[in-house]
Amino acid sequence: MFKERFKFYKHINSLEQQSDVIDFANEVNTDFMKPKKLTSEFSNNDKEILDDLGLKSDLSDWNCYDVLNIPGLIFIKNPFTSTGQKCWMKRCIVDYTRKPNRLNIDAHHILGDGEDWWSIANKNGNIKLRDQLRWATLGYHHNWDTKVYSETAKSEFPKELSKLSKTIINLLQLSDEFMAEAAIVNFYHPASTLSGHTDHSEYNLSAPLLSISFGLSAIFLIGGRSLDDKPSAILLRSGDVIVMSKESRLCYHGVPKVLLPKNDQHFNYDNEMEDPFKSYMQVTRININVRQVNNIV
Numbered sequence: 001m002f003k004e005r006f007k008f009y010k011h012i013n014s015l016e017q018q019s020d021v022i023d024f025a026n027e028v029n030t031d032f033m034k035p036k037k038l039t040s041e042f043s044n045n046d047k048e049i050l051d052d053l054g055l056k057s058d059l060s061d062w063n064c065y066d067v068l069n070i071p072g073l074i075f076i077k078n079p080f081t082s083t084g085q086k087c088w089m090k091r092c093i094v095d096y097t098r099k100p101n102r103l104n105i106d107a108h109h110i111l112g113d114g115e116d117w118w119s120i121a122n123k124n125g126n127i128k129l130r131d132q133l134r135w136a137t138l139g140y141h142h143n144w145d146t147k148v149y150s151e152t153a154k155s156e157f158p159k160e161l162s163k164l165s166k167t168i169i170n171l172l173q174l175s176d177e178f179m180a181e182a183a184i185v186n187f188y189h190p191a192s193t194l195s196g197h198t199d200h201s202e203y204n205l206s207a208p209l210l211s212i213s214f215g216l217s218a219i220f221l222i223g224g225r226s227l228d229d230k231p232s233a234i235l236l237r238s239g240d241v242i243v244m245s246k247e248s249r250l251c252y253h254g255v256p257k258v259l260l261p262k263n264d265q266h267f268n269y270d271n272e273m274e275d276p277f278k279s280y281m282q283v284t285r286i287n288i289n290v291r292q293v294n295n296i297v
């Protein structure tokens with residue numbers, strides 16, 4: 001079921017006529033989703049924290065939903081301000097692609113000592129290098145071969161990303177103890193896909209997983225614990241956040257399609273960015289996938 005639906009969405013050319021793709025910006029279909037309340041313990045001091053994190057500081061502007069047929073799956077419709085979105089995109093592009101973080105291009109030894117991807121990619125308009133970046137790993141580095149996290153493959157987790165993750169998990173009242181310990185920052189091109197998988201390498205599989213998307217929209221496909229379960233297709237736009245908690249934490253998911261904006265459409269973040277960020281984000285989707293690795297002792 002999952003693989004067939006994945007293939008189907010991979011080959012669509014536009015979203016029109018795809019009435020089964022769930023778009024949380026449209027009328028709320030109460031069979032599929034239920035608005036979710038956020039914490040009521042909230043002070044002016046907390047507003048400042050949200051503002052510093054690039055999040056909308058008035059919680060009444062947040063739209064969160066429980067996805068009813070996938071227990072534990074939570075959708076938050078872009079909780080970022082437009083300045084906040086731009087700031088997080090730049091962090092992903094400029095900061096999270098620097099050492100000590102690891103990149104897929106490290107294996108090719110393209111960058112010299114002290115050189116960083118974004119500077120070199122922009123020197124002489126090195127589009128090839130720009131497009132070679134697929135992922136960066138932060139904190140405990142995901143090992144793509146063994147899938148085992150190790151104390152010897154670990155760097156400091158970015159403080160602001162840890163704070164953002166904890167704040168969102170706390171607002172959702174999922175846990176007061178969430179620790180952001182590993183992240184994959186995925187960089188997608190318009191033709192990129194991410195095939196169906198479960199994320200089960202973490203020693204702690206009960207802590208929620210947080211997934212934040214920026215840039216181009218995409219279809220996110222999420223099913224059940226088995227590839228035989230029928231998946232749901234959810235439209236993710238820039239700024240949207242998915243939290244996989246409880247049962248949904250171990251559900252199959254993937255990204256069969258990144259969508260290009262139509263010619264007459266602007267980005268769905270309000271203020272344009274300046275070049276070279278603008279031209280990169282016009283052809284890129286970024287997803288930050290944050291996990292807790294260890295159990296709390």
Ligand SMILES: O=C(O)CCC(=O)C(=O)O
Nearest residue numbers: 184186199220255287289
């Ligand atoms: O890009 C996405 O929305 C999902 C990424 C993902 O599932 C992963 O990195 O494990």
Ligand SMILES: [Fe+2]
Nearest residue numbers: 197198199253
């Ligand atoms: Fe995943």
